[in-house]
Amino acid sequence: MQPVSGAALELGGQCDSTTVMVFTIKGGRVVDPANGCDAVGDVHVDGERVADRPGGATEAAVIDAAGLIVCPGLIDMHVHLREPGGEHKETIETGTQAAAAGGFATVACMPNTSPVMDSVETIQLVRQRAKEAGYATVLPIAAITVGRGGRDVVDMASLCDAGAVAFSDDGDGVEDDDVMLEAFRLAAQLDAVIIQHCEYKALSAGGVMHAGEVADRLGLPGLDPRSEEAMIERDIRLVRETGARYHIAHVSTAKAVELVRRAKAEGLPVTTEVCPHHLLLTHEACANRDPNTKMHPPLRSAADVEACLTGLADGSIDCIATDHAPHAAEEKSRGFLKAPPGIVGLETSLALAIEAVVASGRLSWADLIQRMCHRPAEILGLPSPSLGAGQRADITLIDPELQWEIDPAGMHSRSRNMPFAGWRVTGKAVATVVGGQLVYLDAAQSSRACGLISRLN
Numbered sequence: 001m002q003p004v005s006g007a008a009l010e011l012g013g014q015c016d017s018t019t020v021m022v023f024t025i026k027g028g029r030v031v032d033p034a035n036g037c038d039a040v041g042d043v044h045v046d047g048e049r050v051a052d053r054p055g056g057a058t059e060a061a062v063i064d065a066a067g068l069i070v071c072p073g074l075i076d077m078h079v080h081l082r083e084p085g086g087e088h089k090e091t092i093e094t095g096t097q098a099a100a101a102g103g104f105a106t107v108a109c110m111p112n113t114s115p116v117m118d119s120v121e122t123i124q125l126v127r128q129r130a131k132e133a134g135y136a137t138v139l140p141i142a143a144i145t146v147g148r149g150g151r152d153v154v155d156m157a158s159l160c161d162a163g164a165v166a167f168s169d170d171g172d173g174v175e176d177d178d179v180m181l182e183a184f185r186l187a188a189q190l191d192a193v194i195i196q197h198c199e200y201k202a203l204s205a206g207g208v209m210h211a212g213e214v215a216d217r218l219g220l221p222g223l224d225p226r227s228e229e230a231m232i233e234r235d236i237r238l239v240r241e242t243g244a245r246y247h248i249a250h251v252s253t254a255k256a257v258e259l260v261r262r263a264k265a266e267g268l269p270v271t272t273e274v275c276p277h278h279l280l281l282t283h284e285a286c287a288n289r290d291p292n293t294k295m296h297p298p299l300r301s302a303a304d305v306e307a308c309l310t311g312l313a314d315g316s317i318d319c320i321a322t323d324h325a326p327h328a329a330e331e332k333s334r335g336f337l338k339a340p341p342g343i344v345g346l347e348t349s350l351a352l353a354i355e356a357v358v359a360s361g362r363l364s365w366a367d368l369i370q371r372m373c374h375r376p377a378e379i380l381g382l383p384s385p386s387l388g389a390g391q392r393a394d395i396t397l398i399d400p401e402l403q404w405e406i407d408p409a410g411m412h413s414r415s416r417n418m419p420f421a422g423w424r425v426t427g428k429a430v431a432t433v434v435g436g437q438l439v440y441l442d443a444a445q446s447s448r449a450c451g452l453i454s455r456l457n
């Protein structure tokens, strides 16, 4: 594992560090949509909070942010940290290091761990591990059903009290109508959000990639897009009946996007997310049978990609989430048919999102930041991210011009499964502040913050 950056680690890798940091992020382009701000300015940090003036120290440390974008800390509402039970793929420590290096101050983690996060004890364990080892705030998502078995709905009230921010059986959809209805009814009572992995196994079974001409050409079993769309249709009917808040994980087909658009127009509390890979790659990327292009939902057609881009731009798709899904090299080397689906995404998400929607002119920087920060916060019921005085100092610094090559070997995640190796991209998170602690500083960029580093070392 590569260290984040020696300096950053020493400065305050642990989110619960008691070191009080006082510094000013100077002369950056401050993009703070909650305060209607997009202008060059300074952001002052005093301890855990944003301050309205430089801190009390006579010579407060300074991060020179000239040329950088300064925004509220990014939030990824869909990651797999694999702990407990999958530590050979990722741990809370390595996964949150990857998050911090990707500019994410907060991640929400999925419950398909071992044991499954369906009990108060497991939620508490994850929160405790995150407190001890986390480089980002970790918000646990509890399972909808016991053991993710699809039969018995969990004790949602206790899990909410224990700190679960949402409920999902991600990896599987809840297929049984009665079970799903009960889950929606309970969630509505608690004002909790249900995140559904939309897939009917009867329609997708055996499929390893998008059903279409590429699968036919390769002779690989196709995965019918109806497996995703039919579950969304069923769920929207149940949302209409129960009023529950419903979030669709990793939307990927044109029809699915249209279903969400219509549900929103109807005024239903339906939201969705899209993954960067579904904005940039089509099923043609699977042509070389690279297992790193195998994911669920699969890479789709060019028309589906276009629909996702349009949906993200017009607000039908609320946010960008990675579905960061680490797998060990040995697991991914089993060939396209047998390799587990999924790719890591925390350290490439921002650059890929910039490429997909900012460089192409579909979204402004402020819009992108809303979709990677404010909308996920809103969906998860978190306080609205802001750089106003008194707010928690969760801050991401982005170099919008930095050109870099995606190199899996240089990543902080324990796993390296991604289809973007060798891509030349522009734009990168160069520093991440969580609760006033500088948890990541791009080593190559550290000269910008040398005043801070030298002073605090």
Ligand SMILES: [Zn+2]
Residues within 6 Å of the ligand: 170, 171, 172, 197, 249, 250, 296, 297
């Ligand atoms: Zn999923």
